[in-house]
Structures are given as C-alpha cells and as structure tokens.
Amino acid sequence: MNATSAPAAAPPQPLFITPAEIVSEFSHHTPLSLASTMAALLQLGMLRSRNVIKDLINADHVDEVSIVDNATTAVSIVLQHIAWGFAEGRFYPGDATVMFHCAYGAVKKSVEAYFVRTGGYVIEVPLPFPLYSDDEIVQEFRQALEKAKQNNRRVRLAIIDHVTFMPTVVIPVKQIVNICRSAGVDHIFIDAAHGIGCVDVDMKQIGADFYTSNLHKWLFCPPSATFDSCTVEGLTKALLCIIPFEGGIDGIKKRNHDAVVEMGEMLAKAWGTHLGCPSVFEHGYGGSACLFGSVERSTHFEVTNILEGQVWCRSFDILSSTQGRGGRSIYGYAQISYQVYNKVEDYYKFRDAISQLVQNAFTCASLPNS
Ligand SMILES: Cc1ncc(COP(=O)(O)O)c(C=O)c1O
The missing domain is CATH 3.40.640.10 (Type I PLP-dependent aspartate aminotransferase-like (Major domain))
Known part of the structure; x- marks a missing residue:
C-alpha cells in the first residue's frame, strides 16, 4: 500500500476509561440500572485490554483475543x-x-x-x-x-x-x-x-x-x-x-534473559557443572538448569530453610531422574529464574548453600518422605 492509498490514521484512543466516559455511561442508565452501567464500563475496559494484547501478539483481529482467569x-x-x-x-x-x-x-x-x-x-x-x-x-x-x-x-x-x-x-x-x-x-x-x-x-x-x-x-x-x-x-x-518499561516487551525479555544466563553460568562455573539446555541462550528465557550433584529423586528442595527465609524457595525446584540420555544416570538440576522478586544476589546465596550441601555429602535420602 502506498502513502496515498493509506487510510487516514485513526484518532488515538484514550488508554483508560476517562471520567467523562464514566459520566456519559451513567447518564445512559437510571440509578436502578447500576449493574448495566458497570457492565458497560467493564466491557469497555475489556475491549481496550484486548486491543493492547492484540497488538502485542500480532493477532489479526481483536475478536481473536479473550481474557480468561488463567x-x-x-x-x-x-x-x-x-x-x-x-x-x-x-x-x-x-x-x-x-x-x-x-x-x-x-x-x-x-x-x-x-x-x-x-x-x-x-x-x-x-x-x-x-x-x-x-x-x-x-x-x-x-x-x-x-x-x-x-x-x-x-x-x-x-x-x-x-x-x-x-x-x-x-x-x-x-x-x-x-x-x-x-x-x-x-x-x-x-x-x-x-x-x-x-x-x-x-x-x-x-x-x-x-x-x-x-x-x-x-x-x-x-x-x-x-x-x-x-x-x-x-x-x-x-x-x-x-510499553515504556525498559524497552517494552523486548526489554523485559532481554532483561530476564541476560540476568538468567549470567546466573546460570555463574552457578555452573562454581559447581563445575553445565547448563541443561543451551537454547536458553538463543531464546532468552528466564529459566535454566544446572547440574549440581547427587540428588537421587525428584524433590522440592526447601532451600528457604537453609537460607533462613531470605529467598523464594519456588525458584529452586530440584529436578532429578534416575535415567538420563543413553542410560547414563543423571543427577539434580536446579531450575532458576530471574524475576522482579528474584535477583542475582539471591543466587550467590543459593550457590553457597548448594556447595555446602555437596561438601557435606548430602543426598535426598536424608529428606523426609513426603
Ligand atoms: C506450562 C504450564 N502450563 C499451565 C500452567 C498453569 O497456569 P495457571 O496457573 O495460570 O493456570 C503452568 C503454571 O505454571 C505452566 O507452567
């Protein structure tokens, strides 16, 4: 499409429901139909959210986008x-x-x-x-x-x-x-x-x-x-x-990716192990895995206790399997992530806690069977 055949740009839509819109909606309904007024405002807000999402995900039409609870x-x-x-x-x-x-x-x-x-x-x-x-x-x-x-x-x-x-x-x-x-x-x-x-x-x-x-x-x-x-x-x-946050959606991805790679490499180096998935470098996900030692079964590792409640234990799920590739037995992987509540500093504590456990020859056999 060339410049002359392009339609005139649509006037910018207000991003939020404005006070004027609220007054206008209320004026359409009698006080008894408060529910209808709220429903109309809700629909308006939904539509705007769906439009923002549509652009973020490069969907064709807003009707393709629905908002559900999870x-x-x-x-x-x-x-x-x-x-x-x-x-x-x-x-x-x-x-x-x-x-x-x-x-x-x-x-x-x-x-x-x-x-x-x-x-x-x-x-x-x-x-x-x-x-x-x-x-x-x-x-x-x-x-x-x-x-x-x-x-x-x-x-x-x-x-x-x-x-x-x-x-x-x-x-x-x-x-x-x-x-x-x-x-x-x-x-x-x-x-x-x-x-x-x-x-x-x-x-x-x-x-x-x-x-x-x-x-x-x-x-x-x-x-x-x-x-x-x-x-x-x-x-x-x-x-x-x-949208304005550190370069928008690409900024978020880059921020999480760079930090998690830094953390993963730091942990792998400290423990003398490797990352479980090289594609983390290509795709930029905030999760990684590092082999750390002899954990014998899949477990949720209560690192929080070890670190006196200073880190969020959900980030430290330890995954293990009795059989890896080619029948080789594999050990434990730490799933890590970078988030607003999960910072590089936390992983230095994690590194030291795991190193300590390995030094103490800890295995899952000493965990309660739950
Ligand atoms: C791959 C995957 N699918 C589905 C879900 C469920 O998501 P929700 O809790 O939003 O329903 C999760 C949650 O972590 C997930 O990791």
Missing part, C-alpha cells in the same frame, strides 16, 4: 471444545491427542477429564533432557506423529508447551506446528503459560489454532484470576505499563 481455564475451554467432537460423532474412540510427557499437571488432568473420558487416547512425547539442540525435540515429536499414523490413529489435538514447566525448555513451536500441519493434526494448541514477556509471541508467525499465555507471569500483570480485586481498568493499566 491458563488452566483456557486449557479447559479448548478441551471442552474438542470433547464436543466425540459427542457430535465427528471424532471416534481411540482418536488421539499428542503432548509432551512433561506437560503441566493441570493440563494433563484436563486432558483426562475432557478428552480421555470421552474416548480419546493420549500419546506422550518424551522431551529429551539435557538437551543439545532444538532438532532433538522436533525429531521426537515427528516420530510420535508417525507412530500414530502407523497405528491408524487420527490426531485430533496437539498440545505444545511454548516453554515447558519442568525441565525448563523453550520449545521450537513454529517448527512443531509445521510438522503437525503436514501430518494432518486437526487442532493445535500452544500452552504458553510462560509465553508473553518471556519468548517471542507472534500469532501470525506461530500459526496455531489456539494459544494461551498468562499475563501475570512474565508480563508482571496482577493475577486476573481475582477479577474482583483486579479491575479491568487495572489490567489495561498494567498492560500499558510494560
């Missing part, structure tokens, strides 16, 4: 939609959904509740870890789809994490969407609970059918689950806050 709700909505396929006779018992074996617990529960219960079959794709390249992930997914085909299973749904919860890996979603399309998968859903603010999120580029991302994780918005206490206007404000 990622789990979005997953349930998608799975209910898929379950109708069985109820209406479009899908058949044994039709499959494909997802990573490490899909988030609540997602797996929803798959059980809506998909398996209505006759669906689940194919779990193992996620290689430690990981050396994206191709390994793509290869595993491709093999799972090929196997489904050999077994004459129609794949009705692929659930792909954008960033897996544990271990923390950025998934090459675009590539996996492409192989799902080529394999004739009916619906593709990206669970990007850790998406926006953490990795690049571009609806047109990714090309999935459904994509959900929390705003309250890496975009620092208040939890919209508590809509009563977080007004829609509050959400719009929070969304707009990120």
